[in-house]
Amino acid sequence: MINAQTKICCLIGNPVAHSLSPPIHNAAYQKLGINYVYLAFRITDLAKAITGIREFGIKGISVTIPYKEKILKYLDDLDPLARKIGAVNTVVNHSGFLKGYNTDCWGAIKALKEKTKLYRKKVAILGAGGACRAIASGLKEEGAKIILINRSIEKAKKLAKEFLLDDYFPLERIDMIKKAEIIINATSVGTLSNESLINKEMLESKQIVFDIVYNPKETKLIKEAKASGCRVVYGYKMLLYQAVYQFKLFTGRKAPVELMEKTLLNSF
Ligand code: ATR
Numbered sequence: 001m002i003n004a005q006t007k008i009c010c011l012i013g014n015p016v017a018h019s020l021s022p023p024i025h026n027a028a029y030q031k032l033g034i035n036y037v038y039l040a041f042r043i044t045d046l047a048k049a050i051t052g053i054r055e056f057g058i059k060g061i062s063v064t065i066p067y068k069e070k071i072l073k074y075l076d077d078l079d080p081l082a083r084k085i086g087a088v089n090t091v092v093n094h095s096g097f098l099k100g101y102n103t104d105c106w107g108a109i110k111a112l113k114e115k116t117k118l119y120r121k122k123v124a125i126l127g128a129g130g131a132c133r134a135i136a137s138g139l140k141e142e143g144a145k146i147i148l149i150n151r152s153i154e155k156a157k158k159l160a161k162e163f164l165l166d167d168y169f170p171l172e173r174i175d176m177i178k179k180a181e182i183i184i185n186a187t188s189v190g191t192l193s194n195e196s197l198i199n200k201e202m203l204e205s206k207q208i209v210f211d212i213v214y215n216p217k218e219t220k221l222i223k224e225a226k227a228s229g230c231r232v233v234y235g236y237k238m239l240l241y242q243a244v245y246q247f248k249l250f251t252g253r254k255a256p257v258e259l260m261e262k263t264l265l266n267s268f
């Protein structure tokens with residue numbers, strides 16, 4: 001029941017209309033019987049949105065495209081991991097003091113760890129954007145050996161140097177994935193389309209394939225990886241686990257993971 005004590009959490013971004021975060025978080029609040037509500041706001045002026053968040057006392061904020069990096073300068077403090085990654089997808093309002101976190105990193109690592117150990121594993125990541133920064137930083141902490149493959153070689157070079165990765169290549173050298181034990185698509189390719197940067201002939205059954213794209217759930221890459229006998233990590237798992245960590249940060253309570261997963265899968 002919403003009343004004068006209800007705590008508000010929200011997503012800010014643009015676009016947000018098709019976000020799956022409101023159903024996941026609201027289902028979890030209901031399950032635990034806590035007086036919270038989660039809304040989605042499409043915003044165009046980030047500075048004004050931050051003023052509103054402070055004034056309305058909004059408790060927790062999920063941040064999505066295109067504000068994950070832009071929001072940093074408006075925050076009062078950053079968790080060390082978010083500072084290192086240079087991107088924030090979660091903000092907690094501690095009585096007017098806004099602290100930024102990055103739960104995308106934790107979400108990706110948890111999703112991968114369900115399928116494999118990461119220490120000393122050879123990983124090839126496609127991409128060099130914000131999502132890639134979060135994943136590469138987490139994998140590095142886990143002791144994986146990481147190569148990057150990206151369309152813009154300069155971006156790959158910068159990221160590889162910053163995070164002390166093993167090597168980097170342009171997209172023309174995508175055949176380098178053959179040497180990897182784990183292949184991660186951290187680009188947006190495959191979102192709402194039947195495209196994949198990876199030719200299925202490049203995949204081998206002993207490899208693990210993680211596609212961060214979750215819309216559609218079965219991307220072309222995931223379908224081809226399964227057909228090649230690879231184990232796969234679905235993009236929705238990263239979405240789920242970043243929300244699970246966010247829930248804990250927003251409410252201080254342990255998230256009902258199974259319910260959140262069920263809600264997420266029913267929302268596709
Ligand atoms: P995010 O924050 O979600 O990672 P991003 O910072 O825009 O989003 O990064 C998107 C990534 O997908 C980039 O690595 C981008 O490659 P460039 O660095 O060359 O721009 C990659 N990407 C997007 N569309 C692509 C395409 N059609 N082919 C190859 N790479 C693509």
